[in-house]
Amino acid sequence: MDNLLVRAQNLSKYFTDSSGVHKAVDGVSLNIHKGETLGVVGESGSGKTTLGRTIMRLYKPEHGQIWFDGKEITKLNDGKLRPYRREIQMIFQNPYESLSPRLTVGEILEEPLYIQKIGTKKERMDKALGMLEKVGLPRNSYQRKIHEFSGGQRQRIGIARALILEPKFVIADEPVSALDVSVQAQVLNLLKDLQAEMNLTCLFISHDLSVVHYMSDRVAVMYLGHLIELAPKEELYRNPIHPYTKSLLSSIPVPDPERRNPYWEPIILPEKPLYPPQLVHVGNEHYVSANMINIKDFEIESTKKQVSYI
Numbered sequence: 480m481d482n483l484l485v486r487a488q489n490l491s492k493y494f495t496d497s498s499g500v501h502k503a504v505d506g507v508s509l510n511i512h513k514g515e516t517l518g519v520v521g522e523s524g525s526g527k528t529t530l531g532r533t534i535m536r537l538y539k540p541e542h543g544q545i546w547f548d549g550k551e552i553t554k555l556n557d558g559k560l561r562p563y564r565r566e567i568q569m570i571f572q573n574p575y576e577s578l579s580p581r582l583t584v585g586e587i588l589e590e591p592l593y594i595q596k597i598g599t600k601k602e603r604m605d606k607a608l609g610m611l612e613k614v615g616l617p618r619n620s621y622q623r624k625i626h627e628f629s630g631g632q633r634q635r636i637g638i639a640r641a642l643i644l645e646p647k648f649v650i651a652d653e654p655v656s657a658l659d660v661s662v663q664a665q666v667l668n669l670l671k672d673l674q675a676e677m678n679l680t681c682l683f684i685s686h687d688l689s690v691v692h693y694m695s696d697r698v699a700v701m702y703l704g705h706l707i708e709l710a711p712k713e714e715l716y717r718n719p720i721h722p723y724t725k726s727l728l729s730s731i732p733v734p735d736p737e738r739r740n741p742y743w744e745p746i747i748l749p750e751k752p753l754y755p756p757q758l759v760h761v762g763n764e765h766y767v768s769a770n771m772i773n774i775k776d777f778e779i780e781s782t783k784k785q786v787s788y789i
């Protein structure tokens with residue numbers, strides 16, 4: 480489809496340590512349309528960061544496929560990934576950790592251009608100064624070092640660095656959760672403005688439901704490495720279907736993930752395997768996982784929605 484920028488199909492990423500194999504991302508399928516923001520919510524450890532990193536091929540997936548702008552990138556080696564590294568950028572949670580204290584802000588901003596061999600020294604400097612202006616920082620920030628800035632300003636520098644290559648796709652991983660609440664809204668508004676101005680497509684990861692609601696067009700819910708529900712934000716917040724989404728939205732304490740939710744019985748739909756989880760289509764744009772749904776909560780009849788496998 481023309482308007483698709485990112486497509487992930489049955490994507491899995493596992494980590495192995497002495498205690499065994501951890502399925503951080505397990506059979507996730509999703510599409511991200513050009514210009515949209517797809518929010519990803521879920522509690523700590525549900526696999527949000529791993530999903531983002533696997534989609535941008537910082538991790539090699541165990542299974543599944545990833546397409547970016549119509550091309551499959553699942554198995555590309557580092558050399559072949561280079562052009563995509565330019566088009567896919569990440570904004571990190573903690574600018575204190577992700578930006579080097581030894582470099583000047585100018586050097587921090589110009590580094591991605593230098594690595595990608597873009598422009599002359601003068602052109603790189605002009606671009607860096609232009610980005611400072613775009614993110615609302617004074618020109619003289621260029622010579623200064625990162626410790627001279629507040630948390631909100633540091634995140635503005637992080638955003639400038641991510642956007643200086645004019646990427647098509649940005650993964651923002653908890654971009655405001657390390658910031659004071661008072662500056663969170665400013666940074667979120669800056670991101671929104673830049674997204675519109677630069678026509679960016681965004682995967683926005685956060686455990687904060689109100690932040691995700693503010694930023695996203697559609698929202699995906701992760702639980703134990705699975706994508707369990709995905710819908711336009713108004714639909715998801717108004718009419719959550721999966722019991723886990725319901726409990727997230729209503730602040731009911733969520734069941735202990737280690738216990739694998741013993742009271743969520745799988746829904747049995749004939750002739751389909753229950754594992755890995757199947758996303759089923761409910762209504763037009765609402766998807767929900769079929770294998771962790773309690774049939775009583777699903778209320779297929781009462782919601783009068785068509786359910787079909789996708």
Ligand SMILES: Nc1ncnc2c1ncn2[C@@H]1O[C@H](COP(=O)(O)OP(=O)(O)OP(=O)(O)O)[C@@H](O)[C@H]1O
Binds near residue numbers: 526
């Ligand atoms: N590099 C790694 N090596 C081993 N295990 C990892 C690694 N990265 C993540 N994991 C494990 O994978 C699971 C998912 O982690 P991930 O960071 O993706 O979750 P998350 O939803 O982003 O959580 P958080 O909000 O705490 O970052 C966790 O159990 C985590 O311990």
